[in-house]
Amino acid sequence: MxxxxxxxxxxxxxxxxxxxxxxxxxxxxxxxxxxxxxxxxxxxxxxxxxxxxxxxxxxxxxxxxxxxxxxxxxxxxxxxxxxxxxxxxxxxxxxxxxxxxxxxxxxxxxxxxxxxxxxxNDQQVTATRLPAEGKLWKMAGLKFLFAILRHPDLLNGPYRKIADEAGIALGNIGGYLEELRKEGFLRDGIINNTKGFFIEQNTRLMERWAEAYEANLRPREWIGNFRFMDQNNIKNWRELKTVDFKWGGENAAALMTGFLHPERFTIYITGNRVDMMKKLKLVPDPNGPVEMLQQFWRDEENDNTQATVPPLLAFAELITKYDSRDREAAERIKAKYLD
Structure with a gap:
């Protein structure tokens, strides 16, 4: 030892x-x-x-x-x-x-x-006992990482564009890039005959982001657990119109890969919780199978019809679960959409 x-x-x-x-x-x-x-x-x-x-x-x-x-x-x-x-x-x-x-x-x-x-479970974890991680792995930094992992070309554009895509303050971008470089995830080189930056160890960075998302960002976006008033929605969930929400977790995996039969239902909403409860006929239930979270990313331009969360987020939600089916679904999403 x-x-x-x-x-x-x-x-x-x-x-x-x-x-x-x-x-x-x-x-x-x-x-x-x-x-x-x-x-x-x-x-x-x-x-x-x-x-x-x-x-x-x-x-x-x-x-x-x-x-x-x-x-x-x-x-x-x-x-x-x-x-x-x-x-x-x-x-x-x-x-x-x-x-x-x-x-x-x-x-x-x-x-x-x-x-x-x-x-x-009530003892405060002091700063000296926390892992030595910087701001990159806190809430705003995770939004920054989500943006550049989805759109690596942002690294070679203006800082303003990264900030707008991630929904964070412009003044943070330089520090995040420097921290990313120090941790060995950012390198400079020649891209399409032009000198620029690129992400190195992409898989490791995605896995690290998934862990930090589960611990530091997801709890901030979590709204609550619910159940369907109409039990037919459990069987016919694919028929629900995804207006102002997107499927995450096992639902996203089922739609993206056809692999899972969801036992839990994860939705990310863009609007008001009460409006979504009325629309999907949900009632609060701490043990309910429907989990509602707030969407934290910006949709692609001219695309408000995507039924699932981005593949990186679906991967993160599933790879951090202990269930072997969920982890296999995560690997299938990674192979199909992220590699």
Whole structure:
């Protein structure tokens, strides 16, 4: 275990004991020899109850890490605990669904065994514990990235055009481009016999954007969950007129690839929530299958009839889900529209 991982582990354990009153004993040797992923073995004590945990430490957790974490959990004899500096909120929900114990450096945790149940989710993640990411991966930066990933030619045009397409302030563009260059996603070269800029590592940038979108931008655009008053709309959803809304998620995949039969219904609206509820005959329901979000991008000129969100957004919504069908649909969208 390197010094960074050791520091994360010590921070997390110290915070956990402070919040819960429990005690933690580091056992001298990992009890899972031959597994390089195992970073430590600890015994967590509450009163007379002692539980041994095999620990894996990660600086940050991404959606594509979860299968490996789940595999490691199933291979351990003792209880398993994932310790991270920071875990995005959507990934915490997935870990809980998979019954994977986790602990953040800030003390937020989900730990469930036969003897223990701990769920802490109100500890503020301080700036020092967040991954070292700049403004590029916050809300406005993600809108900027969405624009240039959809329209790479914008990189060689005026900043004003990028700002207008992304719907962000003009003054941010130079900083975003510089950050993009520093992270190795922007290069200059010869394009059509003209010197200009182009995106490098396009697939990696799309995947990184998808993760950041799920964690930082999508929650800002989320309106709520609903259900159809007319249950026939579940079966006949393709017949609904897409006026002032577009299909995202599984619906977009079904329309783009013919692969999925949607179980959930995702719509991005351009107008008023109440008007859309009346139009589609929706009623609020926190457990409803219809998810409504606000559209954050600008439609193509002279094209207000597109029934689905842009392929990049459909890819992002599906690739960040743990469901294997959704991830396969995402890969099909990528192969057909984005490669």
């Amino acid at each position: 390197n010094m960074k991982a050791l520091d994360i582990l010590h921070q997390a354990i110290e915070k956990l004991t402070m919040l819960t009153g429990g005690t933690v004993t580091y056992l001298p040797d990992p009890q899972h020899p031959g597994k390089k992923e195992i970073d430590a073995t600890v015994e967590l004590t509450f009163g007379t109850r002692n539980t041994v945990f095999i620990i894996e430490v990660r600086n940050e957790l991404r959606i594509n890490h979860i299968p490996a974490v789940q595999k490691l959990k199933t291979e351990t004899v003792q209880e398993f605990l994932l310790v991270c500096q920071y875990i995005p909120m959507p990934l915490k929900a997935q870990l809980r669904e998979l019954k994977i114990n986790y602990l953040e450096a800030a003390g937020n945790c989900y730990i469930e065994t036969a003897e223990i149940f701990l769920y802490i």
